[in-house]
Structures are given as structure tokens and as C-alpha cells.
Amino acid sequence: xEQLKALLGEINDLVGAEAVLGWDQQTYMPKAGAEDRGSQxxxxxxxxxxxxxxxxxxxxxxxLKSYETHLDPDSDEACLIKLARRNYEKQTKVSxxxxxxxxxxxxxxxxxxxxxxxxxxxxxFRPVLEQIxxxxxxxxxxxxxxxxxxxxxxxxFEPGLKTAExxxxxxxxxxxxxxxxxxxxxxxxxxxxxxxLDYSEQGQWDFGVRVLxxxxxxxxxxxxxxxxxxxxxxxxxDDVRITTRFVPNLGTSSLFSTMHEGGHALYELGFDHALxxxxxxxxxxxxxxxxxxxxxxxxxxxxKAFWKHYYPLYQExxxxxxGNVSMEDYYRGINKVKPSLIRVEADEAxxxxxxxLRLELEIAVMEGQxxxxxxxxxxxxxxxxxxxxxxPNDAKGxxxxxxWSGGMMGYFPTYALGNxxxxxxWECIQRDLPNLEEQIEAGKFDELLGWLREKIHRHGAKFExxxxxxxxxxxKINPDAYMRYLSEKFSAIxxx
Amino acid sequence: xEQLKALLGEINDLVGAEAVLGWDQQTYMPKAGAEDRGSQxxxxxxxxxxxxxxxxxxxxxxxLKSYETHLDPDSDEACLIKLARRNYEKQTKVSxxxxxxxxxxxxxxxxxxxxxxxxxxxxxFRPVLEQIxxxxxxxxxxxxxxxxxxxxxxxxFEPGLKTAExxxxxxxxxxxxxxxxxxxxxxxxxxxxxxxLDYSEQGQWDFGVRVLxxxxxxxxxxxxxxxxxxxxxxxxxDDVRITTRFVPNLGTSSLFSTMHEGGHALYELGFDHALxxxxxxxxxxxxxxxxxxxxxxxxxxxxKAFWKHYYPLYQExxxxxxGNVSMEDYYRGINKVKPSLIRVEADEAxxxxxxxLRLELEIAVMEGQxxxxxxxxxxxxxxxxxxxxxxPNDAKGxxxxxxWSGGMMGYFPTYALGNxxxxxxWECIQRDLPNLEEQIEAGKFDELLGWLREKIHRHGAKFExxxxxxxxxxxKINPDAYMRYLSEKFSAIxxx
Numbered sequence: 001x002e003q004l005k006a007l008l009g010e011i012n013d014l015v016g017a018e019a020v021l022g023w024d025q026q027t028y029m030p031k032a033g034a035e036d037r038g039s040q041x042x043x044x045x046x047x048x049x050x051x052x053x054x055x056x057x058x059x060x061x062x063x064l065k066s067y068e069t070h071l072d073p074d075s076d077e078a079c080l081i082k083l084a085r086r087n088y089e090k091q092t093k094v095s096x097x098x099x100x101x102x103x104x105x106x107x108x109x110x111x112x113x114x115x116x117x118x119x120x121x122x123x124x125f126r127p128v129l130e131q132i133x134x135x136x137x138x139x140x141x142x143x144x145x146x147x148x149x150x151x152x153x154x155x156x157f158e159p160g161l162k163t164a165e166x167x168x169x170x171x172x173x174x175x176x177x178x179x180x181x182x183x184x185x186x187x188x189x190x191x192x193x194x195x196x197l198d199y200s201e202q203g204q205w206d207f208g209v210r211v212l213x214x215x216x217x218x219x220x221x222x223x224x225x226x227x228x229x230x231x232x233x234x235x236x237x238d239d240v241r242i243t244t245r246f247v248p249n250l251g252t253s254s255l256f257s258t259m260h261e262g263g264h265a266l267y268e269l270g271f272d273h274a275l276x277x278x279x280x281x282x283x284x285x286x287x288x289x290x291x292x293x294x295x296x297x298x299x300x301x302x303x304k305a306f307w308k309h310y311y312p313l314y315q316e317x318x319x320x321x322x323g324n325v326s327m328e329d330y331y332r333g334i335n336k337v338k339p340s341l342i343r344v345e346a347d348e349a350x351x352x353x354x355x356x357l358r359l360e361l362e363i364a365v366m367e368g369q370x371x372x373x374x375x376x377x378x379x380x381x382x383x384x385x386x387x388x389x390x391x392p393n394d395a396k397g398x399x400x401x402x403x404w405s406g407g408m409m410g411y412f413p414t415y416a417l418g419n420x421x422x423x424x425x426w427e428c429i430q431r432d433l434p435n436l437e438e439q440i441e442a443g444k445f446d447e448l449l450g451w452l453r454e455k456i457h458r459h460g461a462k463f464e465x466x467x468x469x470x471x472x473x474x475x476k477i478n479p480d481a482y483m484r485y486l487s488e489k490f491s492a493i494x495x496x
Numbered sequence: 497x498e499q500l501k502a503l504l505g506e507i508n509d510l511v512g513a514e515a516v517l518g519w520d521q522q523t524y525m526p527k528a529g530a531e532d533r534g535s536q537x538x539x540x541x542x543x544x545x546x547x548x549x550x551x552x553x554x555x556x557x558x559x560l561k562s563y564e565t566h567l568d569p570d571s572d573e574a575c576l577i578k579l580a581r582r583n584y585e586k587q588t589k590v591s592x593x594x595x596x597x598x599x600x601x602x603x604x605x606x607x608x609x610x611x612x613x614x615x616x617x618x619x620x621f622r623p624v625l626e627q628i629x630x631x632x633x634x635x636x637x638x639x640x641x642x643x644x645x646x647x648x649x650x651x652x653f654e655p656g657l658k659t660a661e662x663x664x665x666x667x668x669x670x671x672x673x674x675x676x677x678x679x680x681x682x683x684x685x686x687x688x689x690x691x692x693l694d695y696s697e698q699g700q701w702d703f704g705v706r707v708l709x710x711x712x713x714x715x716x717x718x719x720x721x722x723x724x725x726x727x728x729x730x731x732x733x734d735d736v737r738i739t740t741r742f743v744p745n746l747g748t749s750s751l752f753s754t755m756h757e758g759g760h761a762l763y764e765l766g767f768d769h770a771l772x773x774x775x776x777x778x779x780x781x782x783x784x785x786x787x788x789x790x791x792x793x794x795x796x797x798x799x800k801a802f803w804k805h806y807y808p809l810y811q812e813x814x815x816x817x818x819g820n821v822s823m824e825d826y827y828r829g830i831n832k833v834k835p836s837l838i839r840v841e842a843d844e845a846x847x848x849x850x851x852x853l854r855l856e857l858e859i860a861v862m863e864g865q866x867x868x869x870x871x872x873x874x875x876x877x878x879x880x881x882x883x884x885x886x887x888p889n890d891a892k893g894x895x896x897x898x899x900w901s902g903g904m905m906g907y908f909p910t911y912a913l914g915n916x917x918x919x920x921x922w923e924c925i926q927r928d929l930p931n932l933e934e935q936i937e938a939g940k941f942d943e944l945l946g947w948l949r950e951k952i953h954r955h956g957a958k959f960e961x962x963x964x965x966x967x968x969x970x971x972k973i974n975p976d977a978y979m980r981y982l983s984e985k986f987s988a989i990x991x992x
Contacts, residue, residue, distance in 0.1 A: 043509035
């Protein structure tokens with residue numbers, strides 16, 4: 001067991017080192033440093049892959065089989081062995097040739113995609129995208145027999161979750177969410193023009209830091225910097241970092257991305273220290289991670305209770321813009337529902353439909369039901385069906401996201417699943433903390449954070465996402481709580 | 497050859513990754529991140545050591561012996577094989593046990609030293625210092641037969657240089673420098689009280705950036721940040737970083753440290769790109785590196801020509817402090833010679849004596865001529881002899897430097913040798929660029945930088961320091977040019 005921990009510790013150190021290099025690349029690295037940084041990251045990834053698939057690790061995991069039977073299956077050690085075995089088996093099933101080829105094609109894919117998007121030319125991107133999907137099918141082959149060809153990819157992000165489960169969840173969610181948007185569309189449009197004005201960067205930064213402080217951020221163990229795209233990264237339980245960005249004339253961008261990344265960071269900061277330097281010091285899955293970020297961003301940050309407390313300060317900070325905007329109007333403005341073309345700018349009510357569209361398309365291509373060349377038309381048809389709008393071009397349609405160019409099939413559903421989980425947890429929290437709303441209105445979040453730490457954070461990756469959600473909420477991932485949340489919130493705002 | 501380059505490239509990537517982690521540790525890392533960072537650095541160092549001493553590398557170097565005979569010995573490939581073989585042979589001679597023990601003891605040593613210095617208690621530090629010297633003697637044993645027990649350590653920082661050469665250089669230098677200081681001591685003291693006032697941080701930062709710009713800093717390939725102790729680091733030829741710090745009420749600190757680190761960085765930025773991702777993309781030695789930093793800091797930054805150009809701007813920036821100080825008085829103030837206790841605050845005329853004292857003591861201990869317990873008394877006696885002052889306590893005496901606690905015997909002489917080399921180069925530059933002074937007076941440094949790039953920078957570590965200095969100046973390292981430089985400069989300032 002000590003040998004296993006030592007080896008996993010070294011692998012973990014390499015993961016942490018790669019994360020530092022990646023963080024620096026996106027925050028402070030001078031432009032010309034990119035080439036050397038690429039070499040450094042490739043070498044670290046290669047060494048990590050060698051260590052993660054080495055015979056010694058396989059042997060250790062075999063030798064531990066009898067030891068394992070005596071452990072409480074919920075114990076740290078049992079969970080560690082189980083996760084290490086899962087990772088080892090997944091990684092050793094995939095050939096080194098595939099890994100090399102995939103790295104090569106997706107690097108080309110990303111630069112081709114950038115060009116194609118800039119030039120609004122899907123056909124230029126199509127050949128490499130076809131190769132990427134082909135490689136993803138070859139990836140699935142390593143895991144035969146599978147229930148569904150999409151399962152192995154989904155499992156990379158949501159351990160244990162099956163395509164059939166995801167399909168069921170979303171087929172239940174979709175009609176309800178489409179119907180909600182239809183109802184809202186019949187109501188008068190909300191004025192949110194004050195969002196698109198010039199909020200000072202320093203004011204945004206200071207307000208974000210204030211909110212992070214109140215959320216329970218520990219600046220001895222974390223920091224915030226600026227980057228082109230906001231992200232959270234971690235180099236260990238005691239060094240978790242977020243970034244934010246300032247978009248000119250978009251006052252909500254830094255505000256909500258800071259709360260969003262703050263939510264991710266609070267999760268990483270909350271892992272039990274007993275899990276340090278092991279693969280258990282990680283989120284249970286991308287969806288569970290996203291449930292944390294979306295909860296702090298939306299359930300907290302877009303709630304009326306939150307703004308009751310913070311609006312006076314916020315209004316004062318940006319007095320020239322918000323001096324004549326009431327708290328009520330501000331609240332309605334930042335919660336305006338309007339079908340739009342771009343996923344990352346979507347509101348709470350429409351966001352999941354963007355995801356479902358992508359999920360359905362990538363599954364259809366994986367299944368061989370849809371050709372890559374037909375993706376643009378299929379995209380537009382679904383945009384029309386779900387959101388009632390059609391992109392004017394592919395740059396604002398099928399080419400808008402980086403994920404496929406990077407081979408990240410299986411990633412999209414985690415965003416929507418995260419929303420669902422956040423609402424399931426939120427219902428439990430409201431039950432366990434009956435004064436939650438008053439606490440938020442007072443800018444107090446310690447009980448909320450304490451609940452999350454106890455129920456979710458401290459466990460790290462000990463449990464698979466469905467298992468964890470069931471343990472905490474009593475049910476597996478399902479859309480009911482989220483639909484209740486949306487209905488209640490938007491019925492009040494739109495007087496439905 | 498391609499295999500060798502690939503393997504050395506990976507080792508180089510690890511060096512670069514370690515440097516990124518080290519840079520972050522000293523600039524932006526939140527406090528609590530130290531423990532994980534320690535693990536990450538230890539793992540990377542372990543992997544790098546394994547790769548640097550692996551049989552495959554030894555075999556490749558053996559296999560290349562016949563190929564090597566056909567190469568021009570000054571070619572990149574020949575120099576690369578030679579340096580790689582040197583490094584491999586040095587590293588494989590040292591046992592893994594010693595490396596582990598040394599890392600352990602010096603880690604303890606540094607924390608014991610910090611405590612001992614704070615408590616002014618040499619005796620508390622003595623036991624671990626004795627162990628460190630003992631380990632250094634054991635280190636020398638790996639390289640038997642040697643001419644002198646200090647040679648293997650000196651060779652780590654100054655490839656090819658012998659203790660006998662260093663002793664000869666310094667025995668020639670010391671009496672001349674002592675005599676110069678004696679003469680200066682008879683002259684009236686210069687008023688430099690304006691140095692010890694409150695220079696605004698932003699003003700210092702902006703002036704430093706302006707000077708770096710003019711020196712030829714390329715911000716696409718480098719950056720400056722703040723840290724507790726200024727340093728230069730590099731993650732490749734196209735990503736070289738410096739740091740500075742602001743010491744309250746010490747207006748020269750950031751000013752000259754920025755120029756000093758800028759000089760180191762210009763060296764690293766000037767390596768030929770053909771040397772990228774090889775161990776040749778490094779300074780020829782610590783002394784040659786220091787010659788670059790000291791040249792930009794002293795020959796340029798403390799020259800009258802420099803201040804003729806920059807003083808109006810500098811005076812304007814800090815008008816409340818310098819409004820009534822003439823350029824001439826400012827120039828004299830920043831060049832004031834006064835024997836002082838602390839090496840890092842020493843002026844140009846006294847600095848080398850601090851070094852010689854340390855060098856003589858560490859050699860004497862290594863030789864077994866001096867016991868560690870007698871170091872404090874020996875230190876104080878030499879301070880009296882060379883500088884005419886005696887430390888009031890060991891904290892300001894024998895305990896002031898971190899080097900011995902980290903096992904860095906052999907490092908001290910490189911500082912003084914760097915000064916000597918800087919003056920040797922400076923004489924050549926003045927010969928080759930007869931308008932140099934006018935150029936500096938005009939804030940123009942491109943010809944100076946071009947000369948350094950051509951003669952020194954581009955070669956990286958292709959040549960050993962004595963060889964490089966001889967190629968460029970016609971002589972090996974010697975103190976004559978430096979003494980001429982000091983005499984001329986301080987005769988004018990002090991009217992000797």
C-alpha cells in the first residue's frame with residue numbers, strides 16, 4: 001500500500017507540475033515562450049503516461065487484491081485502490097499509437113478549427129473533424145464490449161455513467177424546458193441594457209474579491225489572476241487558483257465567472273487532506289464539479305437574496321451606470337431569458353438546450369447515424385426546433401465550440417448534468433438549512449459551505465457521480481429538481 | 497546524434513519545468529502551497545537525475561565517440577557531446593546515497609541557519625554545518641585523484657577552473673584592492689543620505705522598465721515580477737524572467753537589482769536558437785553570467801555617462817527627494833565607497849574583499865586547516881584585516897550568507913571572478929566601440945548588446961569560462977583590468 005501511494009504520489013506530482021505550467025501559460029507566459037512550454041508539457045505528459053501504465057503499478061494493484069477484501073469499501077484506502085485500478089485499466093487498454101495519433105490530430109484540429117471559425121468555413125474543418133471522430137470510434141473499440149459506442153468517452157468524464165442514462169435524463173428534461181421557454185417568449189422582454197455598459201475593471205475585480213472572501217475563499221491557499229478565458233486549476237489541496245477576465249461592455253462577465261470559478265475552487269479546496277497527493281484529491285466527475293460552480297454562480301449569485309445584500313455596494317461601485325437601476329430591475333435584468341446563438345452566453349433557462357443539441361449530434365455521429373458533413377444542417381435544424389432561432393452562419397453555429405476540435409466528445413453533457421445536480425443538492429440544502437435565504441441576505445455563507453464540504457467536497461473522487469448524488473440526495477441524477485427550480489424562479493420573474 | 501538530442505531535450509524540458517515551478521514558488525504561490533510544491537520539485541528532480549545518469553545516455557555517448565572525431569571541435573554538435581559527456585561523468589561518479597543525504601542535510605541546514613541567524617547563535621548551526629562540510633569532503637572523494645580538494649566543487653560552477661588558478665588570481669588582487677580602500681578611507685566621506693529616503697514603488701518600477709527597454713529587453717520573450725529576493729530564471733531561450741523587490745528607504749536597491757538581473761536575462765535571451773533544448777543553452781559559467789549582470793549594473797548603470805542621460809528623468813520622477821541633488825552629487829553618492837559588514841550591500845571597491853574572505857575560509861575548512869568551530873573568529877579577523885571593521889555579532893558576520901547552509905561551497909568566488917571578467921570584457925568593448933561613452937550618454941545600447949551577443953551570449957555553454965575569456969580578450973581571467981577600472985573610476989571620484 002505504501003508503494004502504491006508513493007507511485008501514485010509521483011504521478012500526482014507530475015499532474016500538479018503540468019497544471020502549474022498550464023496555469024502560467026494562460027496567465028503570465030510571454031508570447032514567445034509557447035514553443036518551449038509545448039515541449040515541456042509534452043515531456044511531462046509522456047513521463048506521466050509511462051508511469052501510469054507501468055507494469056510495476058499493475059503488479060502492485062494485483063498484489064493488493066487480497067488486502068483490499070478486508071477493507072471497508074467506503075474507506076479512503078479501498079476507494080484509492082479502486083480508482084487507481086480503474087485508471088490503470090482504462091489507460092493500459094488504449095494503445096500508445098492511438099495516444100500519439102490522437103495528440104497529433106487534435107493539435108492540428110484545434111488550429112484548423114480556429115482558422116475555420118475565423119473564416120466561417122466548416123468544409124475546411126470537416127476533414128480533420130472526420131479523422132477525430134474516426135479516432136474516437138477507434139478509442140471506443142479498445143473498450144469492447146460496451147453497451148453503447150459513446151459510453152467509453154462519457155465514462156472518462158462521468159465515471160460509471162451510461163449513455164442510456166443520459167439519454168433518459170435529457171429526453172425527460174427537453175420538452176419541459178422547451179415549453180418553459182415558449183411561455184416566457186410570450187411575455188414582455190426584460191430591459192437589461194445596463195449590462196452592456198462600461199464597468200471599471202478595478203471595480204469588478206474588487207467586488208469579485210469581496211464576494212469570494214464572503215464565500216469562504218482562503219487566500220493563503222488560493223489566488224485569482226487574469227487570463228483570456230476564465231478557468232480553475234489546482235496544484236494540490238492547498239494551492240487552488242482561479243482566473244477571471246474583463247469583457248468590455250459586458251458587466252456580468254467577470255462578475256459571474258468569478259463566482260463560477262470560485263465554486264469550482266471551493267470544491268478543490270474542500271477535499272479532505274487525507275486524500276492529498278492521490279488521485280482521490282479530485283472532483284467526483286465533471287458534472288459534480290459543474291454542480292458546484294453553477295450553484296455558486298446561479299443559485300447563489302443570481303438569487304434575489306444575494307442581491308438584497310450586495311446590490312447597495314455594487315450600485316455604489318458602479319453608480320454612474322446603476323444609479324437609477326433598482327435592485328428589482330437589476331435582478332430581473334441579470335436573469336433575462338432570451339434564446340441566443342452562443343452557449344457560453346446563454347441564460348439558465350436556455351443553457352441546457354444548447355447542451356442537448358450538441359450531445360445528440362455527437363452521439364449520432366458516433367453511432368454512424370449522422371455524417372460529419374451533415375452536422376451544420378443538423379445543428380441549425382435543432383436550434384430552430386429547441387430555441388426558435390437559426391444561426392446566420394456556421395461560425396455562430398456548429399463551429400462555435402472548441403470541444404470537438406480537441407477530441408473532447410463526452411464532455412458536453414457534463415455541463416447540463418451539473419445544472420441538474422446543483423438543483424438536486426439545492427433542494428437538500430434548503431431542507432437542511434431552513435434559514436439559508438436569510439443567511440444569503442446577510443452575506444453569510446459559512447453554513448452553506450460547511451454543508452457542501454461535509455456532503456460533497458471532502459470526499460473528493462471517492463465515489464462515482466451517480467453513487468455520490470444518491471448518497472446525498474436519495475436519488476440518482478434526474479431533471480425534476482432543476483425543472484422545479486426553473487419554474488419557480490421564472491414564474492416569479494415573468495409572472496407565468 | 498538525434499537520439500542524444502531527444503534524450504537531452506527531455507532532460508532540458510524537466511529543467512525548464514522545475515524552473516517554472518521555482519519561479520512561481522517565489523512570485524505568486526500562496527503560502528500554503530509550499531508542501532505540495534516541495535513534493536513536485538522533488539519528483540521532477542528525481543526523474544531528471546534518473547534520466548541524466550541512465551545507461552542509455554552513457555551508451556549513446558560511447559557510440560558517438562567515432563562520430564565526434566570527424567567534427568569541428570568548435571561546432572555545436574562537438575560542444576554538445578563534450579558537455580553532455582562531462583555532465584554524465586560528473587553525475588554518475590556521485591552515489592545516489594550521497595545525493596539523497598546531501599539533499600536532506602542541506603534542507604535541514606537551511607532552516608537551522610535561518611534560526612541561528614535570527615538568534616545570532618553560531619553554535620546552534622555548527623553541528624549541521626560540520627556535517628555539510630563533511631559531505632562536501634565526501635563529494636570531493638568521488639573525483640579522486642584531484643589536484644586540490646576544492647577543485648570538484650569549483651568545477652561545478654566554473655567548468656575547468658582550478659583552485660590553484662583562483663588562488664593566484666586573488667592573491668594578486670587582494671593587496672591592490674586593500675590598498676585602494678585604504679587610500680579612499682583617508683578622503684572625506686561622500687554624502688549619500690538621499691539614497692535612504694522613500695522612493696515610490698511605482699516610480700521605481702517604471703524607471704526600471706524604461707531602462708530595461710533601452711537595454712534591449714524583448715518583452716515578447718521576457719517579463720519582470722516582484723519577489724522577496726531578486727533573481728533571473730529561464731524556461732527556454734524565449735522565456736526568460738527576472739524579478740525585483742522594493743526595499744523601503746533604499747532607493748538604490750530595486751534600481752540596481754533590476755539592471756543586474758536584466759544583465760543576466762540579456763545573456764540568456766542571447767543564446768543562439770540552434771542551442772535550444774540542449775544543455776548548451778546556458779551560461780558558460782557562473783562567473784561569466786555574473787560578468788554580464790555586473791557589467792550592466794556597474795560599468796553601465798553606475799557610470800557617469802548613464803546618469804548624464806537618465807538623471808533628468810530620474811530626478812523628475814523622484815523630485816521631492818532629488819530636486820536639490822545635482823547629477824554629479826547623485827553619481828558620487830551611488831558610488832560611495834565605505835567598508836561595511838554585509839556583502840550584498842557592498843560597493844564596487846569593497847565587494848571582492850567580502851568574497852575573498854569567504855573563499856579563503858571555505859578552502860581552509862575543506863583542506864582541514866580550519867575547524868568549523870573556529871570560523872567566527874577567523875571571519876572577524878579577516879574582516880578587520882581586509883576592511884578594517886569587525887562585525888558586532890555573528891548574525892552580521894559568519895552567519896550572513898545562505899550559501900554554506902545549502903552546501904554551495906565553490907559558489908562564492910564566482911561573484912568576484914564575474915567582476916574581473918566584466919572589466920576584461922569592458923576594455924575590449926571600449927576598444928571595439930570607441931563611441932561607447934557617447935552612446936550610453938544618448939541612452940543607446942544596441943551596439944553594446946550586439947557586441948556581447950556576438951562575442952559571449954550566442955555561444956551559450958559551448959566553451960569553458962577560461963577558454964571563452966581567452967578567445968574574446970586574449971587573456972585568461974586575471975585582475976588587471978578590474979584594478980585599472982577601479983583605480984580610474986575612484987581616482988576621479990575621490991581625487992586620489
